[in-house]
Each structure stands twice: as C-alpha cells, then as structure tokens.
Amino acid sequence: MVNPNEQLITDERYMREALKQANMALYAGEVPIGAVIVCDGKIIAKGFNQTQTLNDVTAHAEMIAFTAAASYLNGKYLLGCTLYVTIEPCVMCAGAAYWTQIDRVVVGAPDEKRGFQKIGNLLHPKTEISIGILADDCSKIVKDFFLKKRN
Secondary structure: OOOHHHHHHHHHHHHHHHHHHHHHHHHOOOOOOEEEEEEOOEEEEEEEOOHHHHOOOOOOHHHHHHHHHHHHHOOOOOOOEEEEEEEOOOHHHHHHHHHHOOOEEEEEEOOOOOOHHHOOOOOOOOOEEEEOOOHHHHHHHHHHHHHHHHO
C-alpha cells in the first residue's frame, strides 16, 4: 500500500505537469484544461484542449492524452496508468476513460456544470478517482480565462 503522504506528493507533481498543459491551451486561445497520463512512474502522454485549433469538438485534453497513451503502449487499454486532468472530465471523456479501463483518474477541480459526476460515476468499476489535487490552481486558470473572455 502506498503511503498517503507520498501519494499526495506524487499526485501534486503530476498535476503540475497537467497544469503546464493547461497553460499551453491558454496560450493557444483554448479553454485551459490539461492532462497527462502516467504509467510506471513515467509520463507517457500529454494533452491539452485543442477544439478550436483542430475544429474538432472531441479534441479535449483527455481524449488527446488517451490517444497518445494508447499509441505509446501499442494497445487500447491503459491498465496500470493514471490520468491527471486539471478539470473534472465531461461525459464524453469519462466514457472514453471507461473504455480504456484506466486504473486511476486524478482530478484537479470539479466541474459542477459539465462534469460527469452530475450524471453519476461513468468510470470503469475498477477505476479509482481522486478529486481536489491543486484544485485552486486548476480552477483559477479556467475562471480567469472565462472572466477575461467576458470582459
């Protein structure tokens, strides 16, 4: 069993990497959400929102990271992997996470409007979820983005 303090330190380290991806989205004029996938202590995939850039409503950070991870592993299942994502996945991304059978999903901040938990747990029954890792930092970048967009 992993020491909870060590797990928190690890989760915060990888969430900071996901925040770097969110900042890349911000720089590109996209909704600033970022994701990384870790397997065996190594980042194997990264993604940030690119829906505007690619003219693709499915180009969410998680979806891009899932595709990259599957390519890296040469298989569609992400067993033994953890997704770190700055904002709670939407229904589409949670459904994709279900199909990957990913071991764990670590969420920075919840999304009360569009997050999958509004509907219920859509993740695979064996997938563990942790919410609230660097939540303030993860929510601030999105709130600031939309505040600036409105003004």
